[in-house]
Amino acid sequence: MDFTGAYSWVNIRFLLDGLLVTLEIAAISIILSFIIGAILGLVRYMKVPVLSFLAGAIVDIIRNLPLLLIIFFTYFALPQIGIRLSIFWSAVAAMTIFESAMLSEIIRGGLNSIPVGQMEAGRSTGLTYAQTIWYIIIPQALRAMVPPIVSQFVALVKDTSLATIITLPELTHNARIVYGQDTNFVIPMFIAMGFLYWVVCYTLSKLSKRLETSNA
Amino acid sequence: MIEILTNYNDVLIEGFINTLIASLIALVISLIIGTLLGIFQVSTNKLLAGIANFYVQLFLNIPLLIIVLFFYVVFPMFFVGVNGFTAGIIGLTIYTSAFIAETVRAGILGVPNGQMEAGLSTGLTYGDTMRYIILPQAIKIVIPPLGNQFINLVKNSSVLAMVAGLDLMYYGDLIASETFNTFDTYIIVALFYLIITLPLTYLMQYVERRLAAND
Numbered sequence: 001m002d003f004t005g006a007y008s009w010v011n012i013r014f015l016l017d018g019l020l021v022t023l024e025i026a027a028i029s030i031i032l033s034f035i036i037g038a039i040l041g042l043v044r045y046m047k048v049p050v051l052s053f054l055a056g057a058i059v060d061i062i063r064n065l066p067l068l069l070i071i072f073f074t075y076f077a078l079p080q081i082g083i084r085l086s087i088f089w090s091a092v093a094a095m096t097i098f099e100s101a102m103l104s105e106i107i108r109g110g111l112n113s114i115p116v117g118q119m120e121a122g123r124s125t126g127l128t129y130a131q132t133i134w135y136i137i138i139p140q141a142l143r144a145m146v147p148p149i150v151s152q153f154v155a156l157v158k159d160t161s162l163a164t165i166i167t168l169p170e171l172t173h174n175a176r177i178v179y180g181q182d183t184n185f186v187i188p189m190f191i192a193m194g195f196l197y198w199v200v201c202y203t204l205s206k207l208s209k210r211l212e213t214s215n216a
Numbered sequence: 217m218i219e220i221l222t223n224y225n226d227v228l229i230e231g232f233i234n235t236l237i238a239s240l241i242a243l244v245i246s247l248i249i250g251t252l253l254g255i256f257q258v259s260t261n262k263l264l265a266g267i268a269n270f271y272v273q274l275f276l277n278i279p280l281l282i283i284v285l286f287f288y289v290v291f292p293m294f295f296v297g298v299n300g301f302t303a304g305i306i307g308l309t310i311y312t313s314a315f316i317a318e319t320v321r322a323g324i325l326g327v328p329n330g331q332m333e334a335g336l337s338t339g340l341t342y343g344d345t346m347r348y349i350i351l352p353q354a355i356k357i358v359i360p361p362l363g364n365q366f367i368n369l370v371k372n373s374s375v376l377a378m379v380a381g382l383d384l385m386y387y388g389d390l391i392a393s394e395t396f397n398t399f400d401t402y403i404i405v406a407l408f409y410l411i412i413t414l415p416l417t418y419l420m421q422y423v424e425r426r427l428a429a430n431d
Binding site: 060061063064065066067068069072073076077079080081154158159161162164165172176179183186187190193194197198201202205 | 273274276277278279280281282285286289290293367371372373374375377378385388389392397398399401402405406409410413414417
């Protein structure tokens, strides 16, 4: 074990570069999958004929597949049908496809947890269907949805490590390169990358706890 | 697509079975460890609660891949060498235990406080109240999320592919690089995963509805 050698400035810089890519991928995927997940969740909640069924079927298939398979798919299989994405955007596409499905399920569950009476009450006071959803259902559902949504974001950050398989230069990938040079670096590198992931994820989950208590 | 299925059915089935075995072993062991940790987390014993909390907070916030790689790369440096399959199962078990502990803890806390007080005031010990009053009620709360944990476990077992763990994903990757027909191969692998996970998902939804209707 060689901690001083492993934690040289060059190596630490390299790890932090990886962390930056991890955070970038996570942030872009969080934003995209939240938007798509919210739309899918709403469509399923509103029970639009055909559309809701289709959305439900797609979501059920995607959230029951391993993310790793979807990453393989966007990087190795899509070029076969003429869609060629860079490593970075393959990873973003895979994360977004998978996490949108997971989030849509959380959002649909949150919306469904609001008693039907709320919708009826909203409609009977003269609000339109859309107004009732926007002003009455969503604000109440949000309270139930925020903690699981943040947990899903934590899962997303952890999941970005899988993109190392398509050689995305994120944290895990860079740490593996460093410890590949010298077996004495293996343990220090595992400690360093474990610590970095842990700090990011723990901070996010603590944030979720804060939101949970301040909402109650 | 039919060609891949006929030419590679033996490896596909072997991978499918390995995925199932890995998931089942990890499930059984992590159910035991996770339940114990979950009970420890709410226990009045500060030391036990502290250890359990440390474990859960540590592994809840570290990627599964890192844990699996740790057992694949670091473990053999000091102890006996483990193959990818074993390293994967150990990693899956450690990781899933933390999630099951969280689920069990939430289930126990979901039982109203008065139940514990009532149990203690009738003269039962803490352990007896836990065993005969709190846990039977907590199980009902815990079953749907535990089912989801198993589905996650099956999906997560795909990380075995990254340590040559001979699972479905690993063989899928192998077939894809042999045939160059990545598109069809991954569709087939996806279907194999769905055979396990989709029925489980619908079963859990059914169980959840039934439990909700019984309330």
